[in-house]
Amino acid sequence: MSTAFAEIVVPSVVEDSPETRMRAAKEASRETARLTSDGKVRALHAIADALTAGSADIIAANARDLARGAAEGIGDALLDRLRLDEKRIAALADAVREVAALPDPVGRVVGGHRMPNGVALEQVRVPFGVVGAIYEARPNVTVDIAALALRSGNAVVLRGGSAARESNTVLVRVMRDALASAGVSSEAIQTVDDFGRAGATAMMHGRGLIDVLVPRGSASLIETVVTESTVPVIETGAGVVHIVLDESAPLDWSRDIVVNAKVQRPSVCNAVETVLVLRAAAQRVVPEVAAALLAQGVTIHGDEEIRRLVPAAVATTDEDWATEHMSLDLSMRVVGDLDEALAHIRRYSTGHTESIISTDALAIDRFLAEVDSAVVMANASTRFTDGGEFGFGAEVGISTQKLHARGPMGLAELTSTKWLARGAGQTRA
Amino acid sequence: MSTAFAEIVVPSVVEDSPETRMRAAKEASRETARLTSDGKVRALHAIADALTAGSADIIAANARDLARGAAEGIGDALLDRLRLDEKRIAALADAVREVAALPDPVGRVVGGHRMPNGVALEQVRVPFGVVGAIYEARPNVTVDIAALALRSGNAVVLRGGSAARESNTVLVRVMRDALASAGVSSEAIQTVDDFGRAGATAMMHGRGLIDVLVPRGSASLIETVVTESTVPVIETGAGVVHIVLDESAPLDWSRDIVVNAKVQRPSVCNAVETVLVLRAAAQRVVPEVAAALLAQGVTIHGDEEIRRLVPAAVATTDEDWATEHMSLDLSMRVVGDLDEALAHIRRYSTGHTESIISTDALAIDRFLAEVDSAVVMANASTRFTDGGEFGFGAEVGISTQKLHARGPMGLAELTSTKWLARGAGQTRA
Known part of the structure; x- marks a missing residue:
């Protein structure tokens, strides 16, 4: 709130924290929820183009992750999953364009009828708001999840694995800049990687700020997220x-x-x-x-x-x-x-x-x-x-829980619904 | 597993605990999931009839709750919500018959198509398995939730408020006996009221035994269940x-x-x-x-x-x-x-x-x-x-979360889906 004395009042400094970033995502989610399908497609194409244009930076950051990983003795299989090269970045950009080409689930009318008193009821698909993702190893998840969240009108808060932290930092920066260039708030993509363990903890307890949390990775990571979270979680993946x-x-x-x-x-x-x-x-x-x-x-x-x-x-x-x-x-x-x-x-x-x-x-x-x-x-x-x-065009993960989504999840599973009721003065008898 | 020496081996005594009851519900849920719609209707009518027939017992137990409540000085409004009389029990039995008359959500095919390679995919509604309910005060919730859970093919584990504990004990006994008389395992309805706080705690941590937990009651009860549970919760009710x-x-x-x-x-x-x-x-x-x-x-x-x-x-x-x-x-x-x-x-x-x-x-x-x-x-x-x-015929509660169900919940919201895939030897290329 500005006052006449605004210039001479020392502005209160808001400290950067996982909470301020989640709050920024929440605020941005009001904008992403109202983007037209065309607007979302433009934003995703900007991201895809920026990934290709930013290849050199991304590969340089990835090389630092690979060197650290090799020094720490992580295995060859993991190193390979961590590696990004020109070809993989091009594939990542193509995957973003494929997500952009998917039908927009938001705004779809999934039900409705007129009540006996004339009130018109309509159930429509709406974005969740803020999708949180906690994941490991492969840096391409950073881009995949962000693209799927945005296509379905959500903002996203990311927490990647420490093995890929330099790669993820650059990928997030490239995507945020691309959003801004497309006229969308860059705050719609957030990372809390730089807060370490505290970032993940804040997300798991981010009631009112994170609408749904998707863990992707090892069974133990998923177990931790499911057990510790107070926000709704979609359990994915573990397959015996x-x-x-x-x-x-x-x-x-x-x-x-x-x-x-x-x-x-x-x-x-x-x-x-x-x-x-x-x-x-x-x-x-x-x-x-x-x-x-x-x-x-x-x-x-x-x-x-x-x-x-x-x-x-x-x-x-x-x-x-x-x-x-x-x-x-x-x-x-x-x-x-x-x-x-x-x-x-x-x-x-x-x-x-x-x-x-x-x-x-x-x-x-x-x-x-x-x-x-x-x-x-x-x-x-x-x-x-x-x-x-299954023909969903993209996959958010495979849900092994029974609530909300079960089996392969597409874009629709990253949305909720709301009921709209239009009346003309009706009251309940 | 029986052996030739079964008779002379001292059987191991399984101690009765919230866990054994949840496990019994899980076991019974395999039976309730396979009941035909007709079978479920018969079970619910048996419950409705038994409630009417058992009125005297129910009212006697309720009188003890009311006397204890009055002695403990709970207010008139709460006492009124706690009270059961002939008329209210008849209304409760009618409500069960209304739930029995609702269309069965289980088995409904909600999607599907044939994959390009010929595998036939079908997404069908299935029960959750075991529905848990943690609630307060009004004993009619005991019957409402049990009827809705059974109609949708689920077993149910109940944890009611201590103010209604004598009423709930008798209501559960009447319903369990009615199930048995209809040829359905009485284990499909469980209460953990007699374990006090430990019963609720066991439910909130009953991963693998409770498939979904529905809290009904005050904002603080709902907050506790949402925060403490490691099983999926549907948040209901609080309305500012x-x-x-x-x-x-x-x-x-x-x-x-x-x-x-x-x-x-x-x-x-x-x-x-x-x-x-x-x-x-x-x-x-x-x-x-x-x-x-x-x-x-x-x-x-x-x-x-x-x-x-x-x-x-x-x-x-x-x-x-x-x-x-x-x-x-x-x-x-x-x-x-x-x-x-x-x-x-x-x-x-x-x-x-x-x-x-x-x-x-x-x-x-x-x-x-x-x-x-x-x-x-x-x-x-x-x-x-x-x-x-909204025309759902019955209400499980009003979900204020975005995952799985949002707004008034009907019977379908007490079900999940599963995918069936029928092939003829197809493998992935």
Whole structure:
């Protein structure tokens, strides 16, 4: 508030903190919520262009992260996930343009009717407001999440992993400058990386400032966010995924689907971790499925019955059943019947994806009805649980909770709804 | 697992605890999830009949609660909310029959398509599993929530207020016996009332056992549950509700709607708490609106400008703006323009319902677009924010959060979805 004495009053300095940044995002979210779809597309194209134009800066910052990572002895696989080069930055910019091309979920009328007294009710999609993301390692998540949040009319507060902190700092600066150049408040993209642990803590307790928090990363990161947050969280990702080979399982489907689900990309959440084989099918299918897996370099962790059929298998431990290996390791177990398979899944599944290979209609129906997971399949690879494969065009993550969103999340899952009621003086009788 | 020696092994005694009850509910939820709609209707009718048949027991238990409440000096209003008599029990049984008559949300196909490779995708409504409810005072919530949870295929774990503990104990016993008589596991309805505070704590931390937790009661109860829970919560109810009288506000609509919104039922969350009047309308509308309110026994808390127009008004305090009075108290304030009204609402609204009285299309559009609440109205009483009024047939509560459900919640909001994928050997390329 300005007064006549404004110039001679020492202005109160607001200290920069996670809270002031979240507050700035909240304030900016009023603007992003009202952007037209065209306005959002322009902002995203500005970001995509700025990423390409800023490649040199981004790569220089990334090189510092890589050097620090190498000095700290993080593994080659992690270093590779951390690395940004011209080609990856171009792919990142293209991904932003793809998000810009998606239909805008905001403003869609999803329901409504006229009340008996004439009041017109309408339920419309609106942005959440401020989306928070806490994530690890890969710096491209910084850009992905910001683009998805903006496309759906939200402001975003980011907290990336410390391994990528120099890269993330530059990526955020480039995106903020691009927003400003497109006439949108740069405050719509915030990072709290520079506050370390305190930044994440402030987000998890940012009631009224963060409308929804999406953790992306390891099971322990997700567990921490879910347990500690007082703001609503969408739990994503952890996948201890099962395939059941039923008595009637065709051998070729069993082999092709298990190999595809394990080998095609072992480091992702929809890769299979455990194969349960009905005893009546074990002798018929296990040797050939195992041979195909071993030929692809898979280490099979088998129970005693599996090891009798597959001499190359190593012994399973109790821990194996609950482990998301993210590697070419696969647990296999023989079960007496479908009941035992379902009980195993109830105990160890993270509720992500399970698939049965079977030609028995009753077994398939029972499996689809009784397995309590986000995606339940028959005769298809678990690798299909994916926003792109489901036709959403982009993926915010895969929700393993039941509230709000379940399974692959698209742009609509980054929105809420509100009810509009238009009357002409109506009162309640 | 039974063995040949089962009979001579001393069975391990599982100690009764909140956890064992939640676990029993989880187990029973597999059965309730698979009940046909007809099966659920039969179970609910059995409950309704049992409530009527058990009236004498229920009233006797309730009398003990009332006597204890009176001895502890709880107020007449609370005692009245606690009271159950033949008529109220009959109304409760009727409410259960009404819930039974609602369409079953479970099994509804809400989306789906065929993937390019032929895999058939289908998104279907499924029960959450176990719904938890933590609530206060009125024992009828015990029956309402149990009926709504069961109708949507869920098991339920209840934690009622200590003031109603004897009534709740009998109500739960009657409902559990009725379930058993209808051939449904009585474990589908659980209470943890007898564990006191530990029961509520166990529910709030019941990850994997409670799928969603619904708090109903005071703002402080809701705040505790939201802050402490590690399971997903749907935040309901608290309503600091605003009405804005625009410059163009018709006098009769202003008077009728404000009086209706405050007086018709002051103790509920959709009753108005604050009226903001644009300065340009104040002299024209405030005296008559205030006179109508005063005639109904309302105490007006006014700022200085209101008090100049309404000598009978008492002075507002800063606290008033943030208070849900639940009584015939109303705060009134004069604001310079719509911006100032919107800023006031941003600061003090709980995101429940706000309404503008106006004939100015631009002002109405701006209000509907910019107010970030579950229900935003023009020219209608805020009392319409109600599951019954919205045509849902029953109301689980009114969500003031943005995740999963926003505004009045019906049966569908007690369900989640899952994806079913049916293939013929497809693998991912």
